[in-house]
Amino acid sequence: MRSNQVLDFLEFVEGQKNQSVRQLLDKILHQSRLMTKAEAGTIFIARSRGAKRWLEAASAQNDAIPVSRADFTVPIGPGTIAGYVADRGKTLLVDDVYGIPARSPYKFNPKFEHKSYKTRSMFCFPLKNFQDEVIGVVQLINCRPNKSRPPVPFKAAVADLVAPIARVVGHSLERAEMLEQIKLKNLKLRERNRQLDEQRAHIEALQGETEEAFQLSIRLLARASEIHDEETGNHIVRVNEYSYYIAKTLGMPDTWCDEMRYSAQLHDVGKMSVDSAVLKKKGGLDPAEREEMNRHTVYGYRILSASPRLKLGAEIALSHHEKWDGTGYPNGTKGEAIPISARIVQIADVYDALRSQRPYKPAFDHEKSVHIITIGDERIDPRAHFDPQIIELFKHNHLEFDAIWRRLHD
Ligand SMILES: [Fe+2]
Ligand SMILES: [Fe+2]
Numbered sequence: 001m002r003s004n005q006v007l008d009f010l011e012f013v014e015g016q017k018n019q020s021v022r023q024l025l026d027k028i029l030h031q032s033r034l035m036t037k038a039e040a041g042t043i044f045i046a047r048s049r050g051a052k053r054w055l056e057a058a059s060a061q062n063d064a065i066p067v068s069r070a071d072f073t074v075p076i077g078p079g080t081i082a083g084y085v086a087d088r089g090k091t092l093l094v095d096d097v098y099g100i101p102a103r104s105p106y107k108f109n110p111k112f113e114h115k116s117y118k119t120r121s122m123f124c125f126p127l128k129n130f131q132d133e134v135i136g137v138v139q140l141i142n143c144r145p146n147k148s149r150p151p152v153p154f155k156a157a158v159a160d161l162v163a164p165i166a167r168v169v170g171h172s173l174e175r176a177e178m179l180e181q182i183k184l185k186n187l188k189l190r191e192r193n194r195q196l197d198e199q200r201a202h203i204e205a206l207q208g209e210t211e212e213a214f215q216l217s218i219r220l221l222a223r224a225s226e227i228h229d230e231e232t233g234n235h236i237v238r239v240n241e242y243s244y245y246i247a248k249t250l251g252m253p254d255t256w257c258d259e260m261r262y263s264a265q266l267h268d269v270g271k272m273s274v275d276s277a278v279l280k281k282k283g284g285l286d287p288a289e290r291e292e293m294n295r296h297t298v299y300g301y302r303i304l305s306a307s308p309r310l311k312l313g314a315e316i317a318l319s320h321h322e323k324w325d326g327t328g329y330p331n332g333t334k335g336e337a338i339p340i341s342a343r344i345v346q347i348a349d350v351y352d353a354l355r356s357q358r359p360y361k362p363a364f365d366h367e368k369s370v371h372i373i374t375i376g377d378e379r380i381d382p383r384a385h386f387d388p389q390i391i392e393l394f395k396h397n398h399l400e401f402d403a404i405w406r407r408l409h410d
Pocket of ligand 1: 267268296320321
């Protein structure tokens with residue numbers, strides 16, 4: 001082997017940067033055999049787990065007989081030729097494997113020999129990494145420059161030339177293995193990210209469904225409370241919209257406004273629990289019946305306060321009949337002690353009742369309704385009943401209320 005051959009080989013190995021480890025091993029074995037006229041050969045990769053170290057055959061070639069993928073292992077240490085070379089980290093030339101002396105620390109194991117093949121000469125050298133550790137072994141078998149003649153011993157000179165090759169091959173092998181590991185890690189990371197994306201989409205879909213189910217069930221709850229009620233149709237939907245509009249115009253936070261938009265409709269949910277004889281009674285109520293009717297506020301609070309998402313609804317149900325001057329029910333709460341949510345729904349509820357036909361009154365037009373809420377009539381005294389700030393807001397924006405009425409009237 002001449003030195004320009006060595007250079008060719010080094011150039012070859014350096015040119016194989018983006019190969020898979022398996023392909024690289026096959027090519028290295030092939031090139032090594034061409035250079036040394038070896039008829040056959042095997043490349044082993046060193047593996048370890050804890051104190052246990054062994055060689056794994058990674059590529060095997062033989063020009064004389066077909067060989068299947070190498071898949072055998074040998075322990076690192078004295079015993080086999082490859083195991084001994086890996087252990088010592090030194091090159092080994094054997095002229096005739098059947099002539100190895102019995103006292104030698106390595107032996108040829110004919111067990112690995114193919115039935116129709118006979119190993120004679122052997123040239124075995126270690127592959128080393130950047131830290132000078134053995135990471136593999138190249139085992140070349142039967143130097144055969146002339147195919148028509150039996151194998152001859154490998155020349156001692158190849159052993160001297162192989163040292164730089166072994167190092168460069170070791171380095172590029174290590175690099176290829178690192179690259180493969182990085183690729184594998186990237187692949188796993190990408191797969192993990194894909195799974196996370198999928199999970200996120202799934203959770204979002206579920207949340208969407210849950211949200212829809214939640215909205216539907218509170219709508220049904222609000223509807224159920226109207227069964228015996230004069231307030232039917234779109235009343236609850238419009239109260240939601242007026243309340244949302246007032247909340248927005250007051251400059252309340254967005255999430256709070258959104259919550260108002262579905263909580264306002266729950267103001268009369270407690271009517272479900274009111275004695276149905278009282279609820280269905282036509283004409284005036286006696287004081288006891290009036291008291292039972294007024295308890296729909298407390299009943300509503302009890303129904304809704306169990307759910308954390310309905311806290312606002314519960315507070316509205318409890319306080320939507322309180323009055324600014326403290327003459328309302330159930331607690332006679334006064335002024336700003338009445339939750340703002342309830343003060344909002346109160347005006348929304350009253351405006352819609354004025355616009356609607358009820359057993360005790362005809363439907364009023366927008367102008368008359370605005371007059372009653374801002375100036376008053378025999379039943380409603382706005383300054384005593386409503387939050388003055390919200391009356392002001394209503395005065396300036398009353399057309400918006402009319403627009404909602406028109407858009408959503410029955
Ligand atoms: Fe009510
Ligand atoms: Fe109402």
